[in-house]
Amino acid sequence: MSDPAACPSCHAAIAADASFCTHCGKPVAVVAETGASETPADAPADATAVAPGVRLAPHGPRQRASSYRDRLVAQQAAQDVKQLHTAGRWILALVAIFVIAGTYAGFMHRNQAQQVLAGLASRDADEVVEIEGEEQTIAELRDAIRAETIQVFVVNYLLAALFLGLFFWSRKAPLPATIVALCIYLAVNVLNAIIDPTTLLQGLVLKGFCIASLAAGIRAAVAQRPAPRAVA
Amino acid sequence: MSDASRIRRGACPRCRAPIADEANFCGACGTAIDRSAERWRRFAPLLRLWIALLGVNLALGLAVRALGDDARTNLRLDVAGQAISVAIVALAALRERDALRPLFQSHGFHRATALPVAAAAAMVVLFVQSWFVACELLRFRMLRFLDDYRDGGWPTWSAFVLIAVVPPITEEVAFRGVILEGLKRFMRPIDALLLQAAMFSVLHLSPIIFVSHFAFGLGLGYVRERTQRLLPCIVLHAAWNSWVLVEELLRG
Numbered sequence: 001m002s003d004p005a006a007c008p009s010c011h012a013a014i015a016a017d018a019s020f021c022t023h024c025g026k027p028v029a030v031v032a033e034t035g036a037s038e039t040p041a042d043a044p045a046d047a048t049a050v051a052p053g054v055r056l057a058p059h060g061p062r063q064r065a066s067s068y069r070d071r072l073v074a075q076q077a078a079q080d081v082k083q084l085h086t087a088g089r090w091i092l093a094l095v096a097i098f099v100i101a102g103t104y105a106g107f108m109h110r111n112q113a114q115q116v117l118a119g120l121a122s123r124d125a126d127e128v129v130e131i132e133g134e135e136q137t138i139a140e141l142r143d144a145i146r147a148e149t150i151q152v153f154v155v156n157y158l159l160a161a162l163f164l165g166l167f168f169w170s171r172k173a174p175l176p177a178t179i180v181a182l183c184i185y186l187a188v189n190v191l192n193a194i195i196d197p198t199t200l201l202q203g204l205v206l207k208g209f210c211i212a213s214l215a216a217g218i219r220a221a222v223a224q225r226p227a228p229r230a231v232a
Numbered sequence: 233m234s235d236a237s238r239i240r241r242g243a244c245p246r247c248r249a250p251i252a253d254e255a256n257f258c259g260a261c262g263t264a265i266d267r268s269a270e271r272w273r274r275f276a277p278l279l280r281l282w283i284a285l286l287g288v289n290l291a292l293g294l295a296v297r298a299l300g301d302d303a304r305t306n307l308r309l310d311v312a313g314q315a316i317s318v319a320i321v322a323l324a325a326l327r328e329r330d331a332l333r334p335l336f337q338s339h340g341f342h343r344a345t346a347l348p349v350a351a352a353a354a355m356v357v358l359f360v361q362s363w364f365v366a367c368e369l370l371r372f373r374m375l376r377f378l379d380d381y382r383d384g385g386w387p388t389w390s391a392f393v394l395i396a397v398v399p400p401i402t403e404e405v406a407f408r409g410v411i412l413e414g415l416k417r418f419m420r421p422i423d424a425l426l427l428q429a430a431m432f433s434v435l436h437l438s439p440i441i442f443v444s445h446f447a448f449g450l451g452l453g454y455v456r457e458r459t460q461r462l463l464p465c466i467v468l469h470a471a472w473n474s475w476v477l478v479e480e481l482l483r484g
Contacts, residue, residue, distance in 0.1 A: 015252075018259030025257035025264065076268065147371035155439045162442075175419055176427040180434075183282065187434040190286055194293030194437070222275045222418060223268030 080220035084174050087217020090210055091167045091181045095160050102156020110149045117145060159188065175221035182214040271418070278414040281324045281406060282431050288316050289437055303384035307394075310380075314398055321406045331413045332405070335462045349458050353468050356451030360472070363444035372440050378480050391477060400469035407432045407449065408456040408465045425453045448472070 005016040005028075012023035021028050125139040136144070163181060170177035189207065193200040242251050249260035257264055292313035299305055325332055368374060381391045407428050415424035429449030433442050452465045 015259055020257050020259055020262035022252055022255035022257050022259045025262055027262065076266065080268075144371060151370075151372060159439065173419065173423050176415075176423040179279070179427055180430040183431050183434045186283070186286060187437055188439075190290045190293070191437045191439075193290060194297065197294060197297065218279070219272055222271050 076223070080223050083213075083216045083220035084170075084178075086213050087174070087178050087181075087220070088167060088170045090213040090217075091163055091170055091178070094163045094181065094185060094210070095167065098156050098160035098163060102153060102160065105156065106149065106153040109152045113145045113149050117142060159184070175218065178214055178217040178221060182211065182218065185210060185214065275414070275418055277324065277327065278411055281320065281410060282435065284320045285317055285406065285435055288313050288320065289435065293437075303380040303382075304386075306380050307384050307386055310394065314394060314402070318398065318402050321402045321410070324410045325405050328410050328413065332409050332462075335409060335413075335456075335460065337461075339460060345458050349455050349464065352451050352454050352458075356448055357472060357475075359447050360444045363441075363447075367440055375438075376480060377477060388481070392474060395477060396470050396473040400466050400473060403432065404452070404462050404465045404469055408452055409462055412453060412456065421457070425450065425457065428453055 005014055005018075006012070007014050007021035007024060007026065007028050009026040009028070010021060010024040012021060014021050014023070014028065018028060020026065120138055120142060123138045125137065125142075127138045128135050129138065129141065130136075131141065162184065166177045166181045166184075170181070189200070242253075243249065244251050244258035244261060244263055244265070246263040247258060247261040249258055251258055251265060254267065255265055256267065292309060295309050296306055299309065364374065377395055378388070378391055380386075381388065411431060412424055412428040415427055418424075419427070429446050429452075432449035432452075433445035436442075436445050452469060455468060456462065456465050
């Protein structure tokens, strides 16, 4: 290999004697050497595209093998795009899940809090009680119960907003956005399991689909198969 | 590939010309090269490291629920969890030792680097402190680290070792070392910076501190990028954790 040069199409650094850009696949050698936009001599003149940028050489056993391989790569690339879209839709589904589940949990918590507050109504506000090893007055306890209800709504809606942001980010940068979505989803489930271990087994099918789809999305984004581009 | 030194023995399946390490197409004949399996093989360990650390947290949390009747047991479980985390991170670091080695080498003191790094560190610390104050005002229950040490009869210095020394080293090697370095091979540096910060904050398993620790992770990532070293990150992380403990001691 000789000194590096730049691809006139995508500007990626390539070897000076390369006939094609190793990054985008466009023919470059003649352009780089003579300035003329000719196709390299070894490029099939009548190449046809199965997908933009995937060239098919029409004859000869080696060309046929190459054609099959290129078509396979194109199919895998299409599959990757499909998996990325599925992962994106699951991120959007998580927005809905956190909004619905958060609203439900918030109202459930509010009802329970109201019952507890009704029980505390007759107690003196300055009376001291011990909760989980900490001494609190009844007034402080009432405030804490009211605050907890708000916290349930806030945490769930914040998570929903976070996933909505991740959905939009996933359209620009699918790999980091999908990884963050998977990490947050796993962490929320682990946190719930630590607080209440029975939640680990709740909604297993939904959790499984969600995790599998996000993981497939990550795998598809990592694969980054050759970007399909039309041969000029 | 731009660098001839990165050419491997790999050959194009069509024309047998040598192909570069990460080339998408053969430079000689333009055939598409499928790198997906190879890329996944290099990416998966990063995800596995994070999932393993999350698994330790889950196991620790469940063990504390099941066995942690007293502070002494909680502390023993915490030490066991940290030992497993250290082993996991050490294995991952060993795997990536070639990429991590430069991060442990000294590049000398540069005033041009020190100023923005100090400014970033100050901003991050200020933001995190403000966030914690806001959480307290909103009556979110904040974690108290020293209670178990006091109740279990463990000396205060052990709290500093187990909170302000070991986790900063483990987490910095894992997140600003192995994970950030690995992610940069697959995405833009800015995306890698955001992602490692998100993974770092989420691993702390508290929705309340997600924002503050995300900012903290971002700040530490910036420090790592500016200095190209892990030691400043470890020092900053350890200083912050120490400050949290000192603040708790002062409050009594």
